[in-house]
Structure formats: structure tokens, C-alpha cells
Amino acid sequence: MTMELLGVTVLWTFLYGYLIVASIDFGAGFFSYYSAVTNKKHVIHKIIERYLSPVWEVTNVFLIFFYIGMVGFFPETARYYGTALLVPGSIAIILLALRGSYYAFSTYGAKDNKWYMLLYGGTGLLIPAALSTVLAISEGGIITENGERIEVDWTAFFGSLYSWSVILLALVSVLYISAMFLSYYAHRANDQPAFEIVRRYALFWSGPTILSSLFVFYAISQQNPQHFLGMLDVGWMFLASFLCFVISVYSVWRRRRLGLSFLFVLLQFAFAFFGYGRAHLPYILYPYISIHENFTNQTMGTALVVAFIAGLLILVPSLILLLRLFLFDADYVQGKYAKKG
Amino acid sequence: MPNYDPVYYSRMLTELTLAFHIIFATIGVGVPVMITLAELIGIKRNDPYYTLLARRWARGFVITVAIGVVTGTAIGLQLSLLWPNFMKIAGQAIALPLFLETFAFFIEAIFLGIYLYTWERFKPMIHLMLLIPVVLGSSASALFITTVNAFMNTPQGFSLENGIITNVKPILAIFNPAMPTKVAHVLSSAYMTCAFILAAIAAYSLLKNKSKVNELYAKKALKLTVTAGLAFAITTAAIGDLSGKFLAQYQPEKLAAAEWHFETSSKAPLVLGGILTENNEVKYALEIPYALSILAGGLPDAQVKGLNDFPEELRPPLYVHYFFDTMVAIGMFVIFVAMIYLWYSRKKNMKPYPKWLLNTVVFCGPLSMLGIQAGWFYAEVGRQPWILRGYMKVAEAATSSQQVDTMLLLFCILYLILALTAVKVLTRLFKNNKVTDELSALGIVGKGELQ
Numbered sequence: 171m172t173m174e175l176l177g178v179t180v181l182w183t184f185l186y187g188y189l190i191v192a193s194i195d196f197g198a199g200f201f202s203y204y205s206a207v208t209n210k211k212h213v214i215h216k217i218i219e220r221y222l223s224p225v226w227e228v229t230n231v232f233l234i235f236f237y238i239g240m241v242g243f244f245p246e247t248a249r250y251y252g253t254a255l256l257v258p259g260s261i262a263i264i265l266l267a268l269r270g271s272y273y274a275f276s277t278y279g280a281k282d283n284k285w286y287m288l289l290y291g292g293t294g295l296l297i298p299a300a301l302s303t304v305l306a307i308s309e310g311g312i313i314t315e316n317g318e319r320i321e322v323d324w325t326a327f328f329g330s331l332y333s334w335s336v337i338l339l340a341l342v343s344v345l346y347i348s349a350m351f352l353s354y355y356a357h358r359a360n361d362q363p364a365f366e367i368v369r370r371y372a373l374f375w376s377g378p379t380i381l382s383s384l385f386v387f388y389a390i391s392q393q394n395p396q397h398f399l400g401m402l403d404v405g406w407m408f409l410a411s412f413l414c415f416v417i418s419v420y421s422v423w424r425r426r427r428l429g430l431s432f433l434f435v436l437l438q439f440a441f442a443f444f445g446y447g448r449a450h451l452p453y454i455l456y457p458y459i460s461i462h463e464n465f466t467n468q469t470m471g472t473a474l475v476v477a478f479i480a481g482l483l484i485l486v487p488s489l490i491l492l493l494r495l496f497l498f499d500a501d502y503v504q505g506k507y508a509k510k511g
Numbered sequence: 512m513p514n515y516d517p518v519y520y521s522r523m524l525t526e527l528t529l530a531f532h533i534i535f536a537t538i539g540v541g542v543p544v545m546i547t548l549a550e551l552i553g554i555k556r557n558d559p560y561y562t563l564l565a566r567r568w569a570r571g572f573v574i575t576v577a578i579g580v581v582t583g584t585a586i587g588l589q590l591s592l593l594w595p596n597f598m599k600i601a602g603q604a605i606a607l608p609l610f611l612e613t614f615a616f617f618i619e620a621i622f623l624g625i626y627l628y629t630w631e632r633f634k635p636m637i638h639l640m641l642l643i644p645v646v647l648g649s650s651a652s653a654l655f656i657t658t659v660n661a662f663m664n665t666p667q668g669f670s671l672e673n674g675i676i677t678n679v680k681p682i683l684a685i686f687n688p689a690m691p692t693k694v695a696h697v698l699s700s701a702y703m704t705c706a707f708i709l710a711a712i713a714a715y716s717l718l719k720n721k722s723k724v725n726e727l728y729a730k731k732a733l734k735l736t737v738t739a740g741l742a743f744a745i746t747t748a749a750i751g752d753l754s755g756k757f758l759a760q761y762q763p764e765k766l767a768a769a770e771w772h773f774e775t776s777s778k779a780p781l782v783l784g785g786i787l788t789e790n791n792e793v794k795y796a797l798e799i800p801y802a803l804s805i806l807a808g809g810l811p812d813a814q815v816k817g818l819n820d821f822p823e824e825l826r827p828p829l830y831v832h833y834f835f836d837t838m839v840a841i842g843m844f845v846i847f848v849a850m851i852y853l854w855y856s857r858k859k860n861m862k863p864y865p866k867w868l869l870n871t872v873v874f875c876g877p878l879s880m881l882g883i884q885a886g887w888f889y890a891e892v893g894r895q896p897w898i899l900r901g902y903m904k905v906a907e908a909a910t911s912s913q914q915v916d917t918m919l920l921l922f923c924i925l926y927l928i929l930a931l932t933a934v935k936v937l938t939r940l941f942k943n944n945k946v947t948d949e950l951s952a953l954g955i956v957g958k959g960e961l962q
Contacts, residue, residue, distance in 0.1 A: 223624075223627075223628065224624035224625065224627070224628045225624055226624075227576070227577075227580055227620040227623065227624060228617070228620045228621055228624065230580055230581075230584060230620075231613060231616055231617045231620050233584070234583075234584055234587055234613050234616070235613045235617065237587065237588065237591075238587070238606070238609050238610055238612075238613050239610060239613075241591060241598055241601070241602040241606065241609070242602055242606030242607075242609065242610050243606075244602075245598070245599045245600070245601075245602025245603050245606070246599065248591045248595050248598035248599050248601075248602055249595045249596060249598070249599045250595075251591065252591035252592050252593075252594075252595030252598060252910065253595045253910050253911065253912060255592060256592045256593075256910060256912040256914055256915065256918065257912075257914050257918070259588055259591075259592045260589075260592065260918045260921065260922070261921075262588075263584065263585045263588055263589070264921060264922070264925050266581060266584055266585075267581035267582065267584070267585055267925060267929065268925070268928075268929075269581075270577055270578075270580055270581040270584075271577045271578050271581055271929055271932070271933070272932075273577065274573055274574050274576075274577030274578075275574065275577075275932055275933075275936045278570065278573050278574060278936075278940070319911055320911075466602060466603055466606065467603055467676070467677070467679045469679045469680065469681060470603060470604070470606055470607065470679055470681055473607050473681040473682075474606060474607060474610055477607055477610055477611055477614075478610070481610075481611070481614035481617075484614070484618060485614065485617055485618070488617075488618055488621045488622065488644070489621065491621075491625065492621050492624060492625060495625060495628075495629065495632075496624075496628070502632075507631050507632055
């Protein structure tokens with residue numbers, strides 16, 4: 171494997187990590203607010219809070235890690251995306267800022283403040299939409315370069331079917347992934363009433379998720395035929411993804427093997443995400459930035475890979491510790507520790 | 512109204528975000544150290560008052576961390592959005608410390624989450640150990656990000672020709688000349704500032720709530736924080752002196768601008784306060800003879816380079832003098848106050864401290880934060896017009912986008928909202944959980960003692 175392929179794979183893996191943890195987080199925020207409005211808060215809020223509180227800060231780091239790694243491995247991206255994305259990027263930052271701080275305000279400070287919860291829950295749906303604009307832009311045809319000036323054609327962006335299909339998929343899959351995770355977590359906690367509610371959410375959002383995935387397929391064939399052909403080449407990955415989807419929804423429907431079911435959700439998105447990414451190569455921004463021509467200098471590339479491996483040696487055990495304490499510890503999940511702090 | 516200028520608005524927006532972020536970043540670096548100290552003393556002396564202190568600090572700390580994280584994300588992304596041409600070079604030459612910073616941050620985030628939710632799950636000593644990665648992570652991320660800033664002041668480890676970077680040496684870029692003093696000064700001033708902020712809270716509580724139990728609690732808090740604050744403040748001042756010597760050697764124009772020092776000379780005096788006339792004459796200032804030479808070279812007759820040796824377009828703005836003076840004056844003042852406090856607290860009869868002293872200590876908290884702001888403004892404005900000293904000017908690095916002014920307005924509103932809510936939430940958090948109530952809830956003091 172060449173260094174640039176390794177670099178982009180690492181980054182893509184972190185983006186996948188962010189996709190999963192952030193989806194759980196964003197969706198849970200929305201469900202938490204929704205349950206408060208529909209007077210079911212007492213049933214599911216505790217479950218959500220017990221999971222989210224220790225991990226919310228980590229979620230954000232996945233995004234920063236991806237972004238810094240991207241600029242490090244492929245510095246050209248800073249110039250193109252940086253210039254082009256000022257407005258959507260700033261809006262995403264503002265939403266992330268509101269969400270992050272109001273989460274802390276409502277969890278540790280003013281409990282039961284509906285306004286804080288609305289800000290926190292509402293922004294959770296807007297952020298995926300804002301962030302997914304980057305995916306749409308990376309397909310080409312939106313950013314144009316005239317000499318030194320880099321400009322975004324927003325008419326082309328909003329006029330493109332593909333942009334809307336990606337935003338739609340981002341929205342529904344956030345709710346789907348989150349509900350599937352919460353089903354698993356509530357089941358582990360032996361919390362039957364909460365489980366029944368989140369199970370209904372999960373089953374409800376499975377339909378729109380698979381429909382919008384198909385929609386993205388169609389839209390991409392219109393937007394970037396070359397990418398579409400690449401995706402057909404790795405068509406087995408998308409088939410595998412669909413199969414995983416069927417298995418996981420089936421087991422949630424039968425109320426059985428919820429852990430395995432969530433594992434298949436992870437696989438479903440892994441297959442689709444990596445299939446999509448692989449077909450997009452060698453381009454990071456079609457047709458301006460490719461991983462071969464715009465890789466950082468060799469010395470920095472090597473230094474980053476070494477730092478990355480060293481970092482993983484500390485990071486992975488720490489993450490495992492975090493998961494063991496708050497996800498795989500049955501006593502904690504069932505709320506048996508008195509929470510004082 | 513001046514014409515729309517993306518460079519000007521990009522500078523404003525970056526200043527705004529950094530000035531807001533640095534408040535919470537400083538708290539994020541310093542407070543874990545203070546929590547560790549309190550918990551450690553609590554365990555060593557078997558004194559539950561200190562443990563409660565650590566708990567209460569940690570509780571407020573979470574709120575500030577949240578804002579620190581989100582504004583840190585903002586500045587990270589804004590670097591690319593507002594300074595795309597700079598980030599292209601930074602990506603080639605200095606990506607390593609940026610990358611390492613995210614690792615340090617990752618570790619801090621993970622262990623802070625664990626620490627906050629395991630008070631009841633681990634033995635005190637093991638629970639305390641969870642703070643070590645938090646302290647290391649937060650200080651290491653400050654170290655790495657300051658390294659990047661140091662690189663912007665004294666870039667090295669690459670060559671730049673016609674916009675193309677070659678010959679990159681990542682390790683050399685990290686260990687640039689500005690790095691040691693800058694990192695040390697940032698860390699120790701953050702520890703110092705947090706100690707004084709927590710001291711201010713303790714002094715305030717001593718003034719407001721005169722019950723016996725609270726007095727005992729607040730006095731312990733005050734003693735710990737002011738003692739630590741004094742130690743860190745003296746360290747900060749000593750490193751500040753080294754920073755002066757560094758500037759004289761590597762960035763003489765920054766030091767000269769801070770001191771309104773125009774003619775290169777030896778036996779140069781240090782200028783305090785004053786104003787500058789249009790003909791660059793200093794008026795109404797207090798001059799300390801030889802002090803600038805000592806600061807710059809260690810000897811009274813050391814030669815100090817003056818501003819006239821630099822072409823006018825490469826000189827930093829001269830108003831940085833006021834930032835420099837503010838920073839130094841605040842540093843000296845808090846050292847002085849902390850010494851008076853210690854002198855009082857060593858007196859055998861444990862009378863309540865005089866009101867004026869407590870009021871001054873309350874004042875020292877925000878004052879230290881102001882010192883941090885002034886110091887950063889001095890360091891950053893002092894390297895104008897460069898973004899990479901000697902390589903790239905600020906104007907060449909900025910975005911060409913036409914919407915920066917609107918974004919500036921949006922972020923102003925955002926930070927205003929965040930600041931107001933944070934103050935509201937923090938006040939309520941501590942008003943609803945009184946020290947005395949918690950002490951009795953935890954069974955540390957009986958109901959009878961609370962009267």
C-alpha cells in the first residue's frame with residue numbers, strides 16, 4: 171500500500187468513526203427532545219443520558235482529527251475547500267458550538283430547560299445536513315477555479331439532485347443509526363418500556379434510510395458518471411451492505427440478538443461508506459485534488475504516519491477502557507452506580 | 512465606511528474567536544492541575560474538605576470545557592476557512608504538531624469523561640490517577656498548539672521558493688527558537704491564572720457566607736489556591752524574562768515596538784506607561800534605567816536594537832506597548848497580593864482576613880485573565896505584518912471570499928449568547944448546591960455544626 175493510499179484510508183476510517191458516533195449523538199439529542207415534547211421523557215431520557223454524558227466530548231474529536239489529518243496529508247485541500255466552504259463551514263461551526271455547549275448546559279447545569287433541549291436537539295439535525303454539503307461538493311461541478319480565485323457555484327449546488335439526495339440520506343440515517351443503537355442499549359439495560367419506544371423509532375426510520383440510499387445511487391449516476399461506474403465495479407460491497415441492513419432490521423423486529431443487530435448496522439454503513447470512498451479515488455475533490463498529485467511532501471507524510479501509529483497505541487486502549495466502563499459494563503448500563511459528582 | 516476588505520475582516524474574526532477561546536482554553540489547561548492538587552491533599556491528609564473542593568471545581572469545569580471544545584473546533588476550522596494559503600504551507604511544514612495536538616485532546620476527552628462519572632466506582636487513589644492523563648493531555652495539547660504559534664514567529668525547517676515548499680524537516684520546524692520560552696510561558700501563566708480565578712471564588716465565598724463551616728472550607732481553598740498561584744506567578748515572571756532575551760535575539764522589532772525603543776543603544780531604559788506623540792516622542796512615561804538592557808541581554812550595558820533599524824513597512828504597530836505594560840503590571844501585582852495574603856495567613860491568631868484583602872484577591876482572578884489576553888494580543892499583534900515571519904505576510908494568506916463580514920457578525924452573536932448562558936448556568940449551578948448543604952449531605956459535618 172502506498173503512503174498516500176494509507177493516509178486517505180486512515181482519514182476515511184476516522185470519518186466513518188465520526189459518522190457512527192456522531193449519528194448516535196445527533197439522533198439521541200433529537201429523540202431526547204422529542205420525548206420531552208411528547209411527555210415520554212421520563213421513559214427514555216435516562217438511558218440516553220447515561221450513554222451520552224461520558225462520551226460527548228470524544229465525538230467532537232473524531233471530526234477534528236479527520237480535518238487536521240486531511241490538511242496534514244493533503245495540504246491542497248485547505249486551499250480549495252477552505253476558500254469555497256466559508257459560509258457552510260461557518261454555519262456548521264456555529265451549529266456545532268451551540269449544540270456542544272447547550273448539551274453541557276442542559277446536562278450539568280440547568281436541567282429540564284426546554285429551550286436548551288430544543289437548541290441541542292434541533293441543531294443535531296441541521297449539522298449533518300451542513301456537513302454533508304462537503305460530500306456533494308467533492309463530486310465536482312460545484313467548485314470552479316479561475317486563475318487564483320476559487321469560487322462556489324451555489325446555484326449549481328442547490329440545483330443538483332445529488333446535493334439533495336445526500337442531505338436527505340444524512341438526515342434519515344442519523345435517526346436510523348441512533349435508534350438502532352438505543353434499542354441495543356435499552357435492551358441491555360433491561361429497560362423494557364424504553365426499549366419499546368426506541369424500537370419503534372428504529373423500525374420507522376429503516377424504510378426511509380434504504381429508500382434514500384437508492385436515491386443517492388440514482389443521483390450520483392447523473393452527477394458524476396465516472397464515480398458511478400466505479401461504484402458498480404465494487405457493486406458487491408453495496409449488496410453486502412443491503413444484506414446487513416436486512417439482517418439487523420429483522421432481528422430488531424423479532425426483538426432478538428440486539429448486540430449482533432447493531433454490529434450489522436455498523437457493517438451496513440461500513441460497506442456502503444468504504445465502497446463509496448473507494449470508487450471516488452483517486453480524487454478528493456473531483457477533478458482538482460487527487461491523492462497522488464496532491465499528497466504532502468514525503469518527509470511530512472512519513473512523520474505523520476509514525477505519529478499516527480504512536481498515537482493509536484495510546485488511543486485504542488483508552489477508547490477500549492471508555493467503552494468497557496460505560497458501554498459494556500452491565501451494572502453501569504442498568505444504572506446501578508449512584509451518580510454523584 | 513471603508514471598502515470591504517477580506518483581510519481586515521478575517522483578522523477581526525480570528526481575533527474575536529481566539530480572544531474568546533483563550534479564556535476557556537486557559538481554564539482547560541490550568542484547572543485540572545488545581546483539581547489534582549486538591550484531590551491529592553484530600554487523600555494525603557484524609558481531609559474530605561479538599562475532596563469536596565475537587566468535586567465542586569470539576570463540576571463547574573465541565574461547563575467551561577464544553578465551550579473550550581466548541582470554540583477550539585471553531586478556530587481549528589477557521590484557520591482553513593480564513594487563511595487557506597497559510598494552511599497550505601502549515602500542512603506541508605507543521606502538520607505534525609497539529610496532528611499530535613488532536614491526539615492529546617483525544618486522551619484528555621476520554622479520561623475527563625471517565626473521571627467525571629466514576630467518583631463512586633473507584634477507590635480515591637485510582638480515581639485520582641485518572642486525572643493524570645487529563646492533566647498531561649490538556650497541557651500537551653497546549654504545548655503542541657503553542658509550538659505551531661511559535662513556528663509562525665520563528666519559522667524554520669523548510670524552504671519556500673515561488674510559493675513552493677521544499678526541503679521540509681518536521682522535527683526542526685517543531686523545535687524552532689521561539690518554542691521553549693513560548694510553551695513554558697503559556698503553561699505557567701495558565702496555571703497561575705486558574706489558581707487566581709479559583710482563589711477569587713474562595714475569597715468571594717468567604718466574604719458572602721460567614722457561617723463557620725463555610726469559613727473553614729473557603730479558607731482551605733484560599734490557602735491552596737493563593738500558594739499555588741504565587742508559585743506559578745513567580746515562575747511565569749522568570750520565564751517572561753527569558754522570553755525578553757529570546758525576543759531581543761530573534762524578533763528584536765517586537766521587543767522594540769513594545770518598549771518604544773527607536774534608536775539602537777546600550778544602557779537602554781525600560782519605559783512604563785506614557786503616550787507617544789506624532790513625532791514618536793515618548794511623553795509622561797516612567798523610565799527605569801538599564802532595565803531594558805537587562806531584560807534583553809542580561810547586562811546593564813547590553814545593546815538593544817531599535818525600531819529605526821527596520822523598514823517602516825515591516826514594523827509592528829506601536830500600540831502593542833500598552834498590551835506589554837498591562838501584562839507585566841498584572842503579573843507583578845498578583846505576586847504582590849499573594850505575598851501579602853501569605854503574610855496574613857501565617858499570623859498565628861486565625862482571625863478572619865481583612866475585607867480589603869479578600870476584595871483584592873477577588874479582583875486578582877479576572878485581572879489574571881486580562882493579563883493572558885494582553886499577553887496574547889502583544890505576542891500576536893507584535894508580529895504584524897507577518898503571518899509567517901520573514902516568509903508570508905498576513906495579506907497574502909487571507910481568503911478572497913466576499914462573505915467574511917457577515918460571518919464576523921454571526922460569530923459575534925454566537926459568542927455573546929454562549930458567554931451569557933455560561934455565566935447564568937455557572938451561577939445557578941453553585942447557588943443551588945451550597946457548600947454547607949453538600950458537606951452535610953456527604954456526612955462530613957453534622958447538622959448541629961451548621962448553625
